[in-house]
Amino acid sequence: MYIPNINKMTDKARIVAFMKRFSFATLITSKDDFPIATHIPFVIKEENDQFVLLSHVARQNEQWKGIEDNPVLVIFSEPHAYISPTHYEKELNVPTWNYLAVHAYGRGQLITEQEELALLLESTIDNYEASYQEQWNRLPEKYKTGLMMGIVGFKIEVTEIQAKEKLSQNKTRSEQQNIVATLSASTDSNERITGEFMQENLERP
Numbered sequence: 497m498y499i500p501n502i503n504k505m506t507d508k509a510r511i512v513a514f515m516k517r518f519s520f521a522t523l524i525t526s527k528d529d530f531p532i533a534t535h536i537p538f539v540i541k542e543e544n545d546q547f548v549l550l551s552h553v554a555r556q557n558e559q560w561k562g563i564e565d566n567p568v569l570v571i572f573s574e575p576h577a578y579i580s581p582t583h584y585e586k587e588l589n590v591p592t593w594n595y596l597a598v599h600a601y602g603r604g605q606l607i608t609e610q611e612e613l614a615l616l617l618e619s620t621i622d623n624y625e626a627s628y629q630e631q632w633n634r635l636p637e638k639y640k641t642g643l644m645m646g647i648v649g650f651k652i653e654v655t656e657i658q659a660k661e662k663l664s665q666n667k668t669r670s671e672q673q674n675i676v677a678t679l680s681a682s683t684d685s686n687e688r689i690t691g692e693f694m695q696e697n698l699e700r701p
Contacts, residue, residue, distance in 0.1 A: 497599050497658045502666060505598070505659035512547075514659070515540045515598055518574040519623075523551070525562045525569075525604075532559050538570065539616075539623045547654035549600060550616055552607075552647045560648040563604035568652055573597040577682075577690040579664065583674040592664075594675075594690050599658040607649035610641070616649045663694045672698060 505511055515521075515538075523534045534557060539550040549570055553560050576595035581587075607613050621629050632640075664672050672694060679691030 497597065497660060499658060499660045503660050503662045505596075505661050511598060511657060511659045512540065512542070514596060515572045515600070518572050521573075522571040523553075523559070523568065524571065525559055526566060527562045532562070534559050537620065537624065539619050541619075547600065547602075547657065549602070549652040549654060550619060550649070552613075552616060552620075552649040555646050555648050557648075560606065560650065563650050563652075564606060567601055567655070568604045570600045570602075570652065571597065572600070575686055575689040575693060577679055577684075577687040579675060580678075583678065584671050585668065594663050594694070596661045596663070596690075596693060597659070600652070600654045601656040601658075602652040602654040604650050604652045607651060610644060613644050613647075613649045614640070616651075617644070661693065661697070663690070663697055665697070669698070 505514075519538045519540060520535065521538050523536055525532050534553055536551050536553060541548045541550065573595065576593060579592045579594050581589040581591055607616055618629070618632070621632055664675055667675075676691050676694045676698065679687045679694065682688055682691070
């Protein structure tokens with residue numbers, strides 16, 4: 497991902513928080529030099545100072561067959577907003593787009609043991625709807641086993657992270673404040689969230 501120095505995210509805690517908040521991400525692999533993508537939720541963990549991404553796909557989705565063959569890419573993104581040049585102090589300007597994104601590269605490993613797969617599903621439940629755990633525990637083991645036979649779990653050990661926040665950092669403070677005010681008042685949730693991130697940047701020392 498092309499990242500000018502002014503747009504680099506380097507704070508590990510902020511990157512992890514972003515990935516966890518926007519954890520419905522895009523898994524990208526390749527087969528025979530052809531890119532393949534699946535949109536799935538991830539559980540983000542840290543093991544021995546390393547990021548680990550956990551998820552699963554339907555067994556009928558044959559992308560899982562290539563997860564261990566080559567490096568994989570997972571893209572975390574969501575908040576973005578069109579930025580009108582009307583916010584700028586000078587007329588010599590053009591529209592642009594503000595956004596945040598994290599690209600996580602790594603090596604995939606399939607989860608083949610049923611016990612490990614069960615733990616993966618429980619981690620996913622805890623991450624997205626902990627209150628459902630009680631209902632899940634009451635389900636018949638035969639039913640849960642049948643479900644697990646229809647999926648393939650995997651984990652990705654992240655080897656490189658590229659994180660970008662393009663939030664008008666190259667503009668004056670007053671111009672950034674104008675943009676924040678407009679985005680914060682928007683009825684579009686993506687624009688409001690982008691405004692939140694811009695405001696956080698303005699408040700940071």
